[in-house]
Amino acid sequence: MRLIERIVKHEAFGGILLMTAAIAAMIIANSDLRGVYEGVLNSYVAVTFDGEGLKKPLILWINDGLMAVFFFLIGLELKRELLDGKLKNPRDVVLPGVAAVGGMIVPAVIFAALNWGNPETIGGWAIPAATDIAFALGVLALLGDRVPSSLKVFLLTLAILDDLGAILIIALFYTANLQVEYLIYAIIPLLGLIILNMRATHRHGPFILLGIVLWFLVLRSGVHATLAGVVTAFMIPYKDKWGKSPSRSMEHSLHDYVLYFIVPVFAFANAGVVLSGLTLDAFTDPLTLGIAGGLVLGKQIGVFGLTWLIVTIGAARLPHGANWLHIYGVACLAGIGFTMSLFIGSLSFADPSLMNQVRIGVLSGSFISGIVGFTALWFASSRSTEGTAVPAQ
Numbered sequence: 001m002r003l004i005e006r007i008v009k010h011e012a013f014g015g016i017l018l019m020t021a022a023i024a025a026m027i028i029a030n031s032d033l034r035g036v037y038e039g040v041l042n043s044y045v046a047v048t049f050d051g052e053g054l055k056k057p058l059i060l061w062i063n064d065g066l067m068a069v070f071f072f073l074i075g076l077e078l079k080r081e082l083l084d085g086k087l088k089n090p091r092d093v094v095l096p097g098v099a100a101v102g103g104m105i106v107p108a109v110i111f112a113a114l115n116w117g118n119p120e121t122i123g124g125w126a127i128p129a130a131t132d133i134a135f136a137l138g139v140l141a142l143l144g145d146r147v148p149s150s151l152k153v154f155l156l157t158l159a160i161l162d163d164l165g166a167i168l169i170i171a172l173f174y175t176a177n178l179q180v181e182y183l184i185y186a187i188i189p190l191l192g193l194i195i196l197n198m199r200a201t202h203r204h205g206p207f208i209l210l211g212i213v214l215w216f217l218v219l220r221s222g223v224h225a226t227l228a229g230v231v232t233a234f235m236i237p238y239k240d241k242w243g244k245s246p247s248r249s250m251e252h253s254l255h256d257y258v259l260y261f262i263v264p265v266f267a268f269a270n271a272g273v274v275l276s277g278l279t280l281d282a283f284t285d286p287l288t289l290g291i292a293g294g295l296v297l298g299k300q301i302g303v304f305g306l307t308w309l310i311v312t313i314g315a316a317r318l319p320h321g322a323n324w325l326h327i328y329g330v331a332c333l334a335g336i337g338f339t340m341s342l343f344i345g346s347l348s349f350a351d352p353s354l355m356n357q358v359r360i361g362v363l364s365g366s367f368i369s370g371i372v373g374f375t376a377l378w379f380a381s382s383r384s385t386e387g388t389a390v391p392a393q
Contacts, residue, residue, distance in 0.1 A: 015138020029272030075233025102306030107298030111290035128294025130340030146381035148321030182221035273359035291361025299335035329377035335369030
């Protein structure tokens with residue numbers, strides 16, 4: 001039992017579980033169980049009251065419902081980091097912040113350049129701009145003490161800011177068929193959340209109930225419902241009238257459920273790439289190539305290039321104990337898009353054939369980024385151990 005507990009508590013376990021779910025989805029999607037797999041995901045689930053409610057395929061309940069909880073947790077983490085963490089001091093945000101911006105812009109530019117003039121695929125420009133925190137940190141955790149702790153802080157801050165960028169992208173560019181009346185109705189639960197926040201309410205129940213109502217109304221409005229999770233998270237008081245933190249308490253309670261259940265379920269439901277009839281042309285298709293190229297080359301150029309620039313001009317310093325090969329390795333790990341990239345892909349394309357291309361691009365780009373990043377960090381750590389590391393500037 002102690003061995004199992006140690007494995008589950010290891011930082012890399014979340015990433016390993018995520019990878020296992022993705023591999024399982026690929027195996028099932030290419031076996032005799034493919035029909036069952038697709039049938040279950042496309043089966044309709046309804047929640048109604050007096051004839052009114054929601055009726056959606058199971059895959060959308062996962063992508064719109066479970067992922068709202070995922071974004072709720074991200075919102076709680078962002079709030080903690082802004083008020084009492086790595087994003088509290090603006091000076092500590094400069095280097096990873098600039099790196100995160102480069103890591104979002106350059107991949108999007110590469111994708112757009114390869115898909116320019118194709119209205120069917122250009123809408124997926126944001127897919128390679130995302131970074132999967134759990135996967136990237138999981139790969140870094142496999143190296144243990146071989147990498148300086150400051151490098152983990154750098155990658156974590158970069159990934160958090162990347163998530164913030166992804167939230168803004170979803171809010172601004174992935175809203176369709178807007179129904180304003182539902183947004184007007186959504187003001188009611190939002191005002192309720194604001195009042196609870198101002199009163200520093202410590203009970204979780206009222207926030208959860210109002211958050212669910214807000215989620216329903218935002219979903220019906222056409223704005224992506226995951227944003228309701230972020231808004232609700234920011235309404236949870238960081239300190240209540242007794243000095244305790246309802247926000248930290250909810251974050252702690254949700255963390256394992258999201259990391260070990262919700263994210264793997266999402267991966268299992270969305271990573272089932274169909275390989276039958278797959279040829280080399282599938283990998284050179286502009287959609288696939290734009291995603292894979294954005295994740296592999298775009299992240300490396302954007303993250304490493306802007307980090308080098310900001311350090312060279314003297315606006316920031318390298319993380320303590322890190323050398324340029326460490327930074328290159330982290331830039332590669334930022335190219336592990338996986339969960340966030342697949343999620344944005346599901347918002348971009350409804351066509352199953354296009355989504356299959358998205359899966360190929362995300363999986364291949366993330367795999368290459370992970371392998372190259374791990375290898376670079378291994379050699380960088382070996383050099384550091386031998387005393388040949390470049391001193392922090």
